[in-house]
Amino acid sequence: MKRSNALDRQRAIYARGAAGLLQSVPFDPAVLERKAAERMTPEALAYIAGGAGLERSMASNTGDFDRWRIVPRMLRDVDERDTAVDLFGHRIPAPFFLAPIGVLEMAHRDADLAIAAAAAQAGIPYIFSNQASVPMERCAAAMETAPRFFQLYWSRSDELVASFLQRAEACGCSAVVLTLDTTMLGWRTRDLDFASLPFLQGKGIAQYTSDPVFLRLLDTWETQPTPKSPVTLSAIRTLIAANRRFPGPFFKNLFSGKGLQAVRVFTQLYSRPNITWKDLPFLRKHTNLPVILKGILHPDDAKKALDYGIDGIYVSNHGGRQVDGSISAIAALPGIVDAVRGKVPVLFDSGVRGGADAFKALALGATAVGIGRPYCYALAIRGRAGVSELLDNWIADLELTMGLAGCMSIDEIRQPGTIQTGRF
Numbered sequence: 001m002k003r004s005n006a007l008d009r010q011r012a013i014y015a016r017g018a019a020g021l022l023q024s025v026p027f028d029p030a031v032l033e034r035k036a037a038e039r040m041t042p043e044a045l046a047y048i049a050g051g052a053g054l055e056r057s058m059a060s061n062t063g064d065f066d067r068w069r070i071v072p073r074m075l076r077d078v079d080e081r082d083t084a085v086d087l088f089g090h091r092i093p094a095p096f097f098l099a100p101i102g103v104l105e106m107a108h109r110d111a112d113l114a115i116a117a118a119a120a121q122a123g124i125p126y127i128f129s130n131q132a133s134v135p136m137e138r139c140a141a142a143m144e145t146a147p148r149f150f151q152l153y154w155s156r157s158d159e160l161v162a163s164f165l166q167r168a169e170a171c172g173c174s175a176v177v178l179t180l181d182t183t184m185l186g187w188r189t190r191d192l193d194f195a196s197l198p199f200l201q202g203k204g205i206a207q208y209t210s211d212p213v214f215l216r217l218l219d220t221w222e223t224q225p226t227p228k229s230p231v232t233l234s235a236i237r238t239l240i241a242a243n244r245r246f247p248g249p250f251f252k253n254l255f256s257g258k259g260l261q262a263v264r265v266f267t268q269l270y271s272r273p274n275i276t277w278k279d280l281p282f283l284r285k286h287t288n289l290p291v292i293l294k295g296i297l298h299p300d301d302a303k304k305a306l307d308y309g310i311d312g313i314y315v316s317n318h319g320g321r322q323v324d325g326s327i328s329a330i331a332a333l334p335g336i337v338d339a340v341r342g343k344v345p346v347l348f349d350s351g352v353r354g355g356a357d358a359f360k361a362l363a364l365g366a367t368a369v370g371i372g373r374p375y376c377y378a379l380a381i382r383g384r385a386g387v388s389e390l391l392d393n394w395i396a397d398l399e400l401t402m403g404l405a406g407c408m409s410i411d412e413i414r415q416p417g418t419i420q421t422g423r424f
């Protein structure tokens with residue numbers, strides 16, 4: 001059994017402290033968010049930190065972890081602790097993965113590339129977002145053989161969906177994560193207050209502008225009329241931003257109108273609200289990769305997914321960004337684990353803010369736990385190094401929580417009695 005290094009990590013932090021050096025990524029999640037906020041524009045912060053409506057789902061995602069409490073057991077010899085698990089063909093050092101997050105260029109210029117490098121270094125899988133700021137092939141190249149998955153939004157062009165799947169397979173992704181909860185953008189109050197949508201500036205559409213099918217669609221897609229914006233300084237800035245981000249020389253893009261056309265076509269095809277279960281076999285036809293459904297919150301949907309031969313269930317409410325007042329992801333988890341009965345892996349995210357939260361999700365039956373907003377904040381604070389720091393801390397935190405609770409392995413966390421629920 002592998003001897004893990006949480007104590008080494010802890011010692012290193014205190015040793016640096018003795019030399020007057022503090023970590024750059026704060027440990028308290030609220031302080032982490034505040035420090036990151038200082039590094040971002042108000043619009044970027046609104047996009048990353050914000051949720052739908054009154055942000056009640058966001059609050060219950062974190063708050064509902066308190067419905068369960070860990071029950072530590074004593075005198076169990078926890079000197080040797082092993083946090084490794086298996087996930088879609090990979091033995092990974094800890095049961096974490098980096099959730100797909102779009103438009104990371106709003107947090108830091110290195111964006112997805114910084115995450116890819118930090119994830120690869122830690123051996124923690126990274127799920128490339130469909131709305132990435134860097135094409136999947138570039139991120140994959142930065143990861144060498146480290147595990148990565150691709151997250152897909154089903155667009156109005158099946159040909160484009162097939163092309164994304166084929167690219168994901170070609171660049172070494174081990175699974176496809178189909179996100180179901182964002183067939184339309186949620187009512188995101190903070191973004192609405194700023195009237196700010198990053199995609200309109202050409203941000204977060206790198207998977208599209210690097211795709212041969214999408215580039216072809218720029219000439220053939222019949223765009224619908226869009227609301228006219230008045231010609232203001234901001235409108236000109238938006239136009240410049242869109243053309244700057246489109247591949248190729250700026251002036252060529254400006255005069256050909258390609259940059260703006262890419263944004264226009266993207267906004268009209270990026271999502272298809274009429275997808276149903278009947279569309280799922282299309283994925284099977286176009287990829288051999290395992291397919292995971294993200295956004296499952298009802299046990300019946302999980303059972304139905306199994307009937308359709310789906311290879312993984314991903315419990316998530318998109319960090320409270322879609323349906324305000326929806327069930328929290330952690331409250332939904334036990335029912336879904338029950339419905340799945342161990343037939344496929346159950347991934348989980350939304351509201352996880354440290355090792356104890358991860359412990360609870362694992363105890364409730366999650367196979368692996370997704371880190372979301374916290375890694376964006378670490379990225380905003382210190383780029384790749386910040387994300388590495390955060391991953392090391394989270395792995396150490398989970399390992400210590402596990403050992404102090406009397407568990408030597410992730411399997412032991414899943415034994416009955418490690419957590420309890422009820423009135424406290």
Ligand SMILES: Cc1cc2nc3c(=O)[nH]c(=O)nc-3n(C[C@H](O)[C@H](O)[C@H](O)COP(=O)(O)O)c2cc1C
Nearest residue numbers: 048099100101102129179318319350351352372373
């Ligand atoms: C800024 C931002 C962008 C996101 N982009 C995507 C995306 O492109 N695809 C996706 O499936 N989920 C996306 N998500 C949802 C995350 O994958 C994940 O479900 C969520 O962040 C979990 O909530 P938490 O960050 O509060 O823990 C995004 C979340 C945030 C905060």
